Amino acid sequence: MFKASKLRQLATRLHSQPAVQRAKTLPGLVPYRLADKRALSVDIAVPMGMGAILAHAIRLRAWAETRGYGLRIRSTCPLYSDGADLFEQFFAPQQGAPDAPPLGPQASRWVLRNEMPRHIPLDQSIAIAADLLRPNARLEAAISEARGGQDFDMAIHYRGTDKVLETGVAPFEELLTAAAPYLEGAQSVFLATDDAPFAARIRADWPGVRFVSYDLGEVAAGVPRHFSDLPAELKAQEALVNMVCIARTPLCLRTSSYMSSLSRILNPAHRTLTVNKSLTRNTPYPELEILEAETREGPPPRPGTAQPLDRSP
Structure with missing residues (x-):
């Protein structure tokens, strides 16, 4: 293997x-x-x-x-x-x-x-x-349905299937550890992931947090959703709604992926924290630009506070 x-x-x-x-x-x-x-x-x-x-x-x-x-x-x-x-x-x-x-x-x-x-x-x-x-009226209606009339404190995006071919494996323990200080002050989180074990684990670890996801069908374990047998139009709607819902939160804790790297572009006030940073000459657009912004700005504020996470020893 x-x-x-x-x-x-x-x-x-x-x-x-x-x-x-x-x-x-x-x-x-x-x-x-x-x-x-x-x-x-x-x-x-x-x-x-x-x-x-x-x-x-x-x-x-x-x-x-x-x-x-x-x-x-x-x-x-x-x-x-x-x-x-x-x-x-x-x-x-x-x-x-x-x-x-x-x-x-x-x-x-x-x-x-x-x-x-x-x-x-x-x-x-x-x-x-x-x-x-x-977004046109059709996409906005789907976004509103996914949000359920609420604002999310933050988003979490864990990409665990085919993206590992480009960025390597990011163990979800790494993202869980990074997310813990942020989840302490969160009530509602938009969760975007193609990894069922990660979704189950974070929900089990944080039963007091309401996690909301937007998936329009079941796919086989380990199969990237865009390569699945779901109808093409549903896959398009699902992907776009996830991207906009991530962007319409204050911050996203993430692993490298085009889906969440667009969030800062769709919403200039949005902040990101990436756990598997890879800044090289081959880092693609807009991942490079997002990671450079993270480096300049430091950790984003935690939900419920204007203070960034203290990472001093």
């Missing part, structure tokens, strides 16, 4: 090497160069998690604004869509976006891999998301 896990991690890293990815997208270079840049429509159709889709969308918008291109962003990612555009299904209309047919899949993959900036500043990301990622 250990050797198999190491081999999967190695394969994932090799697959993500820039030279490998660029070579795979070369067939899209010519059709991209020939496209009318005044009216581009890029479809994020490569299979990836919902957080990654939104992170790509923000960088796409930043790229188009810098170049002065007209751009409509779509996503028909097959993990979440049976062909419908996720942005039309769940977000407000994109103001000023051209009504252009999507670039072909090869040209879109070229843009996504080679044209966008790898990183953009947090303040620019926040400004773009405020316009591009405004």
